[in-house]
Amino acid sequence: MTSDSMAQSGSTLSALLIVAASALLFAGCGGSEPAGGATADTVALLNVSYDPTREFYREFDTSFAREWQEKTGQTVTVKQSHGGSGQQARAVIDGLDADVVTLALAYDIDSIQQIGKRLGADWQTRLPNNSSPYTSTIVFLVRKGNPKGIHDWSDLVKPGIESIAPNPKTGGGARWVYLAAWGFELQRNLGGDFGKLADPAAADEVAKAQIAAEKFVGQLYSQIPVLDSGARGSTNTFVQRGIGDVLIAWENEALLAIKEMGPGSVEMVIPSISILAEPPVALVDTVVDRKGTRKVAEAYLQHLFTPAGQLLAAKHFYRPRDSAALEQYRAQFPDINLFTIDAAFGGWQKAQATHFADGATFDRISQGRR
Amino acid sequence: MSFRQPSILPGFGLTFGFTTFFLGAVVLLPLTALVVRTAMTDWHHVWDVVSSARALASYRLSFGASLLAASINAVFGFIIAWTLVRYDFPGRKIIDALIDMPFALPTAVSGIALTAVFAQNGWFGKYLEPFGIKVAYTWIGIVIALTLIGLPFVVRSVQPALAEVQRDLEDAAETLGAGRFYVFLRIILPTVLPSLATGFTMAFARAVGEYGSVIFIAGNLPLKTEITPLLIVIRLEEFDYGGAAALGFVMLLISFVMLLTINLLQAWGRRRLVGDRR
Amino acid sequence: MAGHGSNVHSAELASRPGRDGLMSALARWAFISVSLAFLAALLFAPLATVFVTAFGKGLGAYFASFSDSDTAAAIKLTLITAAIVVPLNTIFGLAASWAIAKFDFKGKSFLITLIDLPIAVSPVISGLVYVLMFGLQGWFGAWLQEHNISIIFALPGIVLATLFVTFPYVARELIPLMEQLGNDEEEAAITLGAGGWMTFFRVTLPKIRWGLVYGVILCNARAMGEFGAVSVVSGHIRGLTNTMPLHIEILYNEYAFVSAFAVASLLTLLAVATLVIKTLVEWRTGYRRRR
Numbered sequence: 001m002t003s004d005s006m007a008q009s010g011s012t013l014s015a016l017l018i019v020a021a022s023a024l025l026f027a028g029c030g031g032s033e034p035a036g037g038a039t040a041d042t043v044a045l046l047n048v049s050y051d052p053t054r055e056f057y058r059e060f061d062t063s064f065a066r067e068w069q070e071k072t073g074q075t076v077t078v079k080q081s082h083g084g085s086g087q088q089a090r091a092v093i094d095g096l097d098a099d100v101v102t103l104a105l106a107y108d109i110d111s112i113q114q115i116g117k118r119l120g121a122d123w124q125t126r127l128p129n130n131s132s133p134y135t136s137t138i139v140f141l142v143r144k145g146n147p148k149g150i151h152d153w154s155d156l157v158k159p160g161i162e163s164i165a166p167n168p169k170t171g172g173g174a175r176w177v178y179l180a181a182w183g184f185e186l187q188r189n190l191g192g193d194f195g196k197l198a199d200p201a202a203a204d205e206v207a208k209a210q211i212a213a214e215k216f217v218g219q220l221y222s223q224i225p226v227l228d229s230g231a232r233g234s235t236n237t238f239v240q241r242g243i244g245d246v247l248i249a250w251e252n253e254a255l256l257a258i259k260e261m262g263p264g265s266v267e268m269v270i271p272s273i274s275i276l277a278e279p280p281v282a283l284v285d286t287v288v289d290r291k292g293t294r295k296v297a298e299a300y301l302q303h304l305f306t307p308a309g310q311l312l313a314a315k316h317f318y319r320p321r322d323s324a325a326l327e328q329y330r331a332q333f334p335d336i337n338l339f340t341i342d343a344a345f346g347g348w349q350k351a352q353a354t355h356f357a358d359g360a361t362f363d364r365i366s367q368g369r370r
Numbered sequence: 371m372s373f374r375q376p377s378i379l380p381g382f383g384l385t386f387g388f389t390t391f392f393l394g395a396v397v398l399l400p401l402t403a404l405v406v407r408t409a410m411t412d413w414h415h416v417w418d419v420v421s422s423a424r425a426l427a428s429y430r431l432s433f434g435a436s437l438l439a440a441s442i443n444a445v446f447g448f449i450i451a452w453t454l455v456r457y458d459f460p461g462r463k464i465i466d467a468l469i470d471m472p473f474a475l476p477t478a479v480s481g482i483a484l485t486a487v488f489a490q491n492g493w494f495g496k497y498l499e500p501f502g503i504k505v506a507y508t509w510i511g512i513v514i515a516l517t518l519i520g521l522p523f524v525v526r527s528v529q530p531a532l533a534e535v536q537r538d539l540e541d542a543a544e545t546l547g548a549g550r551f552y553v554f555l556r557i558i559l560p561t562v563l564p565s566l567a568t569g570f571t572m573a574f575a576r577a578v579g580e581y582g583s584v585i586f587i588a589g590n591l592p593l594k595t596e597i598t599p600l601l602i603v604i605r606l607e608e609f610d611y612g613g614a615a616a617l618g619f620v621m622l623l624i625s626f627v628m629l630l631t632i633n634l635l636q637a638w639g640r641r642r643l644v645g646d647r648r
Numbered sequence: 649m650a651g652h653g654s655n656v657h658s659a660e661l662a663s664r665p666g667r668d669g670l671m672s673a674l675a676r677w678a679f680i681s682v683s684l685a686f687l688a689a690l691l692f693a694p695l696a697t698v699f700v701t702a703f704g705k706g707l708g709a710y711f712a713s714f715s716d717s718d719t720a721a722a723i724k725l726t727l728i729t730a731a732i733v734v735p736l737n738t739i740f741g742l743a744a745s746w747a748i749a750k751f752d753f754k755g756k757s758f759l760i761t762l763i764d765l766p767i768a769v770s771p772v773i774s775g776l777v778y779v780l781m782f783g784l785q786g787w788f789g790a791w792l793q794e795h796n797i798s799i800i801f802a803l804p805g806i807v808l809a810t811l812f813v814t815f816p817y818v819a820r821e822l823i824p825l826m827e828q829l830g831n832d833e834e835e836a837a838i839t840l841g842a843g844g845w846m847t848f849f850r851v852t853l854p855k856i857r858w859g860l861v862y863g864v865i866l867c868n869a870r871a872m873g874e875f876g877a878v879s880v881v882s883g884h885i886r887g888l889t890n891t892m893p894l895h896i897e898i899l900y901n902e903y904a905f906v907s908a909f910a911v912a913s914l915l916t917l918l919a920v921a922t923l924v925i926k927t928l929v930e931w932r933t934g935y936r937r938r939r
Contacts, residue, residue: 007679026515046885051901055902063561079885079886079887079888080884080885080886081883081884081885081886083900084607086607086608087648090607090609091801091883091884093784093785094784094785094786094800094801095782095784095792095793095798095801095802096780096781096883096885097798097801111609115609115785116784116785127876132780167590167604169604169607169608170603170607172869189425213546224591225507225589225591226507226589226590226591226594227588227589227590227591229590229603230901232901232902233901236900236901239491240905241485241490241491242490242491242507243489243490260903261396262901290796297588300421301672311785317589318546357608358608362420363424366424366592366593367423367424367783373753373754374751374752374753374754375751375752375753377750377752377804377831378835378838378839379750379751379831379834379838379847380832380838380843380847381746381747381848381928382707382750382751383746383843384743385743385744385746385747386747386751386753387745388740388743389740389743389747389748389759390650390667390759391758392740392743393740393744393762393763396740396808396811396815397762397763397765397766397812397815398762399781400774400777400778400781401765401769401777402813403777403780403781403786403787404773404777404780406777407780423695425853444717446682446683446686449679449682449683450683450686450687452679453679453680453683454683456679457676457679457680459680463927465684465687465929467923467924467926468691468692468923469918470866470922470923471691471695471919471923471928472691472722472865473866473869473870474869474870474918474922474923475869475871475873475915475916475918476872476874476875476882476892476893476896476912476915477771477873477875477876477893478873478875478893478894478896478897478912479698479873479876479893479912479916480694480897482896482897482900482908482909482912483694483695483698483912484693484694486697486701487697489695492696493693494689494693497777510887515692517690518690518691518694521690521691523663531713534864546839547761553893570797570917572767574769575767576767576768578768578770578775579768579770579771579772580770580771581771581772581875581876582730582771582875582876587874595876598770599771599772599773600772601778602770602772602773603772603880606776606779606880611779611780611785613741614776615776618772618773618776618777619768619771620900621770622769622773623767623771625765625769625770626761626765626768628768629765629767629768630757630758632764633760633761633764634738634757637757646678646687
């Protein structure tokens with residue numbers, strides 16, 4: 001009997017301990033600064049973003065806070081979270097209370113809407129330019145002097161050339177890279193005309209071109225020795241660890257790398273054609289409504305499209321939509337021949353299903369490695 | 371038939387109750403979530419994920435590299451334990467203390483540091499490079515990282531056993547004419563074998579699940595240098611919670627079996643050495 | 649895990665008959681060299697890299713790394729997490745080792761296996777289970793959100809994941825120790841009329857004192873250094889849910905290598921301090937001599 005009562009008191013004691021610990025935790029999380037929520041004169045936002053935008057948002061947040069303060073007298077603190085675009089989308093779906101999401105591709109925000117049901121289906125139409133405040137593209141970064149003579153996509157599959165790119169299964173930029181490579185070979189086999197994709201008369205030609213593209217991309221990825229989970233990881237591998245002959249990366253990553261590592265070590269090469277990447281932004285309806293931060297969040301996103309925001313984007317190597325800003329930074333952004341994901345792949349939903357889903361082309365290509 | 375032997379010591383109910391309750395709440399309940407989620411997933415999908423070529427390659431890598439790392443640790447760990455127990459040299463105490471370092475060091479730090487050392491332009495990497503030996507971003511790098519984190523398990527298991535080897539037995543054998551190697555094989559090794567086995571299995575179990583130190587030095591190429599924990603993360607990123615849980619469940623099962631083996635091995639070792647005096 | 653270091657008396661080492669031959673000397677030299685070479689490549693070099701890079705740009709840059717507000721927040725978060733996790737696991741360790749070492753019951757091996765489980769479970773899984781339980785798509789997610797309680801992507805989630813991962817450390821230290829030390833003194837105390845708590849505090853605790861200290865320190869080091877599990881549940885919110893290991897990864901990814909290794913050096917120093925304390929403790933009490 002003593003044992004029983006002791007066992008009971010044992011369980012009671014432990015239950016008490018756990019309750020006490022939980023109380024401590026909840027008190028802790030209640031009392032500490034929440035990542036969102038509004039009071040009369042302070043408000044906090046959480047911006048869940050993709051990997052390379054760290055430096056950009058640091059400056060942007062300060063700029064926005066200043067402007068908001070002047071306009072409304074309210075102090076806004078913006079908290080940032082960065083990671084691979086897919087990873088961040090997953091976190092938001094799992095409950096990360098982002099007021100705004102600024103990710104690498106529309107598909108990730110669509111997932112938050114479809115799987116997580118945290119924002120409205122019309123998110124992309126709420127802001128100009130399909131909710132993409134800036135664009136970017138995919139370029140190459142090579143060692144100084146370009147010793148391996150990399151000038152275009154076809155050079156990447158030459159024997160002995162090692163490329164570095166991130167993992168399309170975990171990264172956002174990584175998927176743009178994959179699609180850019182595919183698109184290049186596709187249009188090369190179609191005589192430069194994406195219009196043939198929709199032309200039933202050219203079905204044969206298109207089928208052959210798709211096969212050629214798959215072969216090309218397969219060859220490309222077989223010559224990649226390291227697949228980092230995000231854009232920044234790949235940049236590090238190339239630049240810091242000295243692995244690979246060429247880095248296939250976001251234009252903004254390449255320009256930032258040149259700035260950080262010095263033009264004496266790496267240089268940028270523009271391929272003959274590349275993909276127009278439009279990283280979109282959105283506010284997360286369920287979160288901003290619950291926290292009462294809708295007005296601030298809307299203003300925050302709109303600030304991205306103002307001249308001040310656009311100039312900041314350009315400064316951080318993102319191609320602005322605003323022509324004045326673009327003019328000012330013209331030297332930094334060479335002309336590139338670009339195709340869109342809609343023209344080449346029929347949009348993100350189709351591209352994701354055809355290439356990145358379970359068992360789709362990327363998986364097929366990976367199998368073929370062995 | 372009684373659950374436990376009677377004892378005059380008090381407190382069994384309290385401590386046992388608390389132990390099982392806390393264990394249940396902190397360890398078992400969350401793990402149940404894993405099992406339940408796997409059970410809730412469509413079995414075809416579970417099977418597809420768990421037996422896909424990529425998953426199989428990752429098991430081969432995770433378990434293969436861990437086995438290799440644990441074996442390397444068994445050999446070198448034994449040598450190091452021997453050195454620390456039997457020889458005295460300047461700095462022995464410091465080295466002895468440092469053996470526990472991988473245990474206490476954060477995995478991310480070991481990962482980044484090892485990559486820095488063994489990359490092509492790293493301290494050791496640059497000497498290996500001319501021989502065509504690539505360490506970072508290959509399976510060799512993974513094995514090195516896993517060897518590092520498993521090192522203390524073998525050394526710390528073997529040391530006390532080695533120290534306990536009855537020296538008078540050894541001496542007696544030698545005076546009776548046994549060679550050093552014979553003494554080693556027949557007297558020392560049997561004493562040490564259970565602890566070596568325990569250390570080996572522990573190092574193996576630890577290595578299989580390791581993420582932080584490996585993720586930086588592995589190339590993460592599907593079917594080549596992708597470890598199973600990374601596959602779990604990738605499944606999560608594809609919003610495939612069921613698939614991730616399934617892979618996690620497979621790993622959990624294997625870990626559980628290995629641990630049970632270790633504990634049984636330890637019980638065997640205890641019986642051999644000191645008799646059942648509990 | 650049985651035992652820690654070795655504490656063989658030098659007398660024993662020196663006076664072995666037949667140990668002075670050339671073969672012995674050669675063997676000894678070989679063993680020591682191989683051991684040192686192995687450790688140098690695997691252990692010392694990475695450690696050295698951490699410090700060399702951290703101090704690479706001078707002391708000024710080193711200390712400047714810690715003035716960044718995000719870094720300070722990461723350090724604070726790590727400390728808070730450890731402050732919650734370590735005491736809880738210590739209490740558990742004490743209770744578990746008392747129940748297991750002092751009594752004989754069926755299923756003991758099974759219980760020990762369950763306690764050891766978190767060590768063999770991959771950190772990614774340790775994080776995943778909490779996402780499965782408390783994430784929005786998980787068991788309690790919707791309910792938690794309705795009541796405005798944050799578990800994952802906030803401090804509680806990080807604490808839970810860390811609690812899971814460091815769960816067995818104190819218990820694993822104490823169980824073999826208490827088994828080895830036996831029940832005699834406690835039984836004597838009881839027969840002399842001491843109560844359970846008094847026996848525990850006056851007889852047992854002093855005996856296991858140093859093993860307990862070591863277990864706590866190890867648990868603490870692991871709690872502060874956990875990466876994988878926390879990475880899955882953290883949300884990576886700068887200045888809020890990044891622990892030191894996560895912050896190191898961030899700094900590393902932002903070309904801030906000196907800062908990354910500076911913060912890493914803090915964690916490494918903690919690990920070194922752990923070992924220094926342990927060695928000091930063993931030296932002071934000659935606790936190994938109890939064998």
